[in-house]
């Protein structure tokens with residue numbers, strides 16, 4: 001097999017279009033002790049990196065795009081990668097937009113990847129990435145464990161396809177609504193491999209730019225109360241669509257929303273499947289009149305209405321789609337992630353770390369009786385024209401009535417439940433009386 005190296009790749013033009021400028025969340029203060037990158041050589045010897053630390057690994061970030069808040073997203077990626085390596089005994093990773101290279105370092109050091117290609121379109125990050133990765137013995141020839149390249153991600157993905165070099169895990173930590181890699185990524189991922197995708201397009205998921213979401217993910221998104229879950233479903237749906245055009249099927253192992261950014265991340269498993277499967281790829285409606293939501297498959301497109309329209313006048317639900325309407329997580333995989341995190345001492349010290357809470361909440365959310373979306377207690381309280389009972393009280397009352405209920409990892413004061421809004425309002429009112 002031919003090996004992709006900076007040398008083999010350098011025969012190609014670097015970019016067909018300029019890279020978006022990184023919205024660096026960590027601009028250096030004007031009195032920064034760092035020496036600016038392009039200073040005359042006389043200053044070169046004075047360069048003194050400041051180190052960051054994550055899960056005990058030290059690295060520098062200098063002027064690259066780096067957020068501490070994304071550490072949980074990196075933890076989740078590494079746990080999935082490590083489980084993959086344990087089950088398949090091999091792990092080749094493409095970190096297509098690596099920034100300072102922290103993910104590449106973690107995939108190598110923690111998930112024990114056999115090989116990582118750390119790519120970032122911005123070649124001024126090279127020195128930082130190399131410095132961060134040099135802690136891992138680079139190896140040579142077929143035993144080479146990592147390379148650093150600077151190409152447009154789509155070019156790298158297409159090049160991998162041409163050279164028939166496939167990856168077990170492709171991590172694309174992009175920003176904005178750039179979804180162009182959805183067209184090329186399936187060329188470079190192995191069968192049964194993993195794709196870790198990102199979107200930071202909160203405007204589209206909020207329904208404020210339906211034409212943008214249509215262009216990027218093929219979904220017309222309207223404003224809905226659980227827009228941050230819609231953001232995840234829009235991203236998965238976009239991948240489902242592109243996958244099926246190329247004879248693949250994808251399903252999420254986990255879906256993670258983080259309000260820093262906001263950032264929508266999904267880890268998808270890729271299967272070969274000749275026939276498209278539209279079971280979990282459809283439309284979602286929300287009725288502003290009664291607060292109910294419903295999923296519709298393609299065959300039901302002409303029948304979208306809400307059952308409340310007979311009792312309280314006509315209603316015309318808001319509809320978004322097509323998007324992913326299936327489960328956000330694979331509970332078995334998340335349970336394995338939690339066990340591994342315990343084994344590594346990342347959770348389970350009794351302190352209830354954020355990672356532990358998150359994984360446990362994702363397991364709760366995976367209850368197959370729970371539908372998509374969530375009910376914000378504020379919306380319920382305003383429909384009931386009263387103050388909301390506490391989340392805990394409300395959840396146990398709903399459960400007593402035989403409905404399924406859990407918290408949502410996406411919104412803190414919200415519940416996921418198969419109890420219709422009207423019933424939630426009734427239960428809340430009854431709680432106030434007693």
Ligand SMILES: C[S@@+](CC[C@H](N)C(=O)[O-])C[C@H]1O[C@@H](n2cnc3c(N)ncnc32)[C@H](O)[C@@H]1O
Pocket residue numbers: 019020022064065066067070074096097098099100101102103119120121122151152153154173174175
């Ligand atoms: C969100 S940052 C990556 C952060 C990093 N993965 C981490 O966890 O700290 C996105 C990076 O992608 C690079 N980038 C943006 N567009 C790209 C493209 N089309 N091809 C390759 N790299 C790109 C930027 O230079 C930037 O460093």
Ligand SMILES: [Zn+2]
Pocket residue numbers: 287288289290291292306307308309315
């Ligand atoms: Zn209704």
